Amino acid sequence: MKYLLKISLLALVLTSCQTKTKTESTVIEDVKASDITTSIYPDNVTKVFNAHGGIDNWNSMRTLSFTMTKPNGKEVTTTNLKTRAERIETPTYAMGFDGETLWVNEKGGEAYKGNARFYKGLMMYFYAMPFILGDSGIIYEETTSLTFEGKTYPGILISYESGVGESPDDQYILYYDDTTGKMAWLAYTVTFGKDEKSTDFRYIRYDDWQTINGLILPKSISWYKYEDKVPTEKRNTLVFEDIQLTNEAPDQSLFAKPESAKIID
Structure with missing residues (x-):
């Protein structure tokens, strides 16, 4: 991801007047993460961030670590939130990214069978919702609401400027509770390795929260089956444990x- 903050003066004017729904992006030079305030986001995005403890509080954090229990054992992910350097430690392999080089270290002679470039940062993105949607290079638009079990959730379509991240054609829809402001669903497409956008949105439900350092973050998330672009029934749930979220940077040697x-090209 790029670390210079990108917004558009035109989008700010339109948002403040509440006459348009799309937020475009352009460059404002020399803006540090510590200078970011919620005023740069559309009102509905700010509402969600505030309901989860505030984007400024999130931007003060430097290290995120969590554990997931997978079929092959515990998987521990540690991320430098400023550089997005990452280390994933499992019983059968370790995977790391130091900011430039992506690598996999196999353990016990068992070959790594995953796609390291696709998996890098993936679970951190899902865990760090909704704050990960405050990254630079993002375009926000209002979109059709989602109705599930009789309740309607307004939607915010998230897309990326060209060249942002490994999969700039990915799209997300953040659905939120209009009363509380809390995130309720994430719809997302997968375009990694493809040359065009996808219209096949998959659904994750966010309804199990915990407070970490004043920020409301997931305790678990659940993937749902879907038909005709609407979630139907729960498929599986992933639980996050041993959460560590601090404003101290991790030791770079970890990555x-x-x-x-082996270096992954």
């Missing part, structure tokens, strides 16, 4: 490539 690791 360094071991001699035995």
